[in-house]
Amino acid sequence: MSEIILEANAINKSFHDPVTIPILKDITFTVNKGEFVSVIGRSGCGKSTLLYILSTMDTDYEGKLYIDRQLMNNLKERELASIRNEKIGFVFQFHYLLNEFNVLRNVMLPGIKLGKYAVKEVEHRAMEKLKILGIDDQALKLPNQLSGGQKQRVAIARALINDPLIIMGDEPTGNLDKKNSETVFDIFHQLTKEFNQTLLIVTHDNEFASRTQRIIEMEDGRIVKQ
């Protein structure tokens, strides 16, 4: 369990408009393979901002970021996109499913984009992911025919399709009721246990965080406890 998946080294970020306000100060930590990490902190403490930097979507920062031991700074937009495609799975507070495509196709899209497997194979794999999440019977429905909890599970399946090194979540249970939150947590838990999946989840739900393996606590742009 010592293989390092993600490493942040002295990451600083400031907003410059209208005056310079530091958001993140000297963030340094690593995530190992198979870890289930949660990042907590009050809203405004910079935890979401940190997540977007770690996910390579935000490139405006100082410091060094390694994913899979590869330095992310100075990579081109296209290269970052393919790293997100291959190595990172996302689950957001909102499901962000494409309403024009059915559930199965939504899950398949990043897989087809990766182009590692033939479309038929991607479809087969997508069905397997849906089965893991217990919604394979909904595969041919459109996203707007599903309940909130089901949608979030489809989003998780989509995050899993390319067998990412790490799944990043931004308040994945924020929009869900108690029962559905429970389900999503159980799925995450199952993923780490059975598939040795690495997870980095930002949340303000302390109860959710307390059940993860490791908690990184942030305050005013700094890591105060990890």
Place this chain on the structure above:
Amino acid sequence: MNSKLIFEIAKSLLLARWKQSMVAAVGVTFSIAMFITLLGFMTGLNDMLDGLILNRTPHVRLFNEVKPNPQQPSNLVKGLGYVLIQSIKPTGNGQNIDNANAILGALHRDERVLGVSPKVTVQVFYNVGNIDITGVINGVDVEAEQKLFHFGDYVTKGNPADLKNVPNSIILGKAAAEKMMASIGDVVLVTTSRGDRQSLKVVGLFQSGLQDLDKVQSFASLATTQKLLGKPASYITDINIKSVDILSAPAMANEYRKLFATDAEDIQTANSQFETGSDVRSVISYAVGITLLIVAGFGIYNILNMMIYEKMDSIAILKATGFSGSDVKNIFITIALTIGFLGGLFGLIFGFLLSNIVDRIPFNTAGLPTIKTFPVNYSLKFYVIGMVFSIITTYLAGMFPARKASKIDPVIIIRGK
């Protein structure tokens, strides 16, 4: 693989907003259809008007101007000093082209010449009772005239070939015939300027579309005219030449002027105003067509912009899950091009149908005996240009919104929820 996926996403976005997409496509269809119809109609009109004059005008005309000989006998005597000659009169053969048969032979062998038509022009009086009407009889080679200058198109009554087959026959200008109250089968009496009289049988009526011309012009065969003048078969006053390439006419005229020692006039000098008119009409039709297309382009621009605002979330998640900015751009350009291509294709079809309808609208004018409906040109060129224009404008209209979409920062959208 990637392009297939991009096409699939573009298709689904297009279908998700199919009503707006269709409105955008209809805009393109409308403008392309109008473009095709307008250009076809304008070019048809151009062709017709050009044909009215240009088809009947020889590219090069050889003739002899009646004028005094510039080489007067006194010039040949050297040392006379200052010579003043008064009252010089034209002399020689008058309008006759010397050695006409040899010239005709030489022209037949010239590769730049499509055909030649010899002509004898004679001033006459038509004798109607005790009134004389002035007129001009053109003695022509009917077959050459028909082949080169579409003579038959303007013979509204009777058969042009009868000029050759019936001895001493004449085709009268329609207005002249009305004056004389003559119709086919009647005999008219003509007097030449020398006083010779001859009766000619009317075998047809001629209408050029130019009323003044029809009042005086008549046609007879070369032999009939030469007989009327009491001249031999070698007597020719004009040689009308149609060249293979009309643009070479001025050069040819210059050359023949020196070679054959006659006067020569080319069509460009004689009718310089026609090309200008045609060009202006073409420019107007292109301008209108392109304006319509630009308007349609704005429609596409609007719809894509709207689509991008609506699909902000989808774009964000596509980018988050590994689609690069250029992938997103390609998706929206694909949408624009699909609208442009389909709209353009239907535009071509509707344009063709509309041209067809215009082509069937009756258009009868006394001046243009051969034209029964509005003229339309179905040149493939316009259809190719229309299609290319529609693709280019939609591409440009799609490029700006697509670029905007490619620059959308997923962080801002995802954070905003």
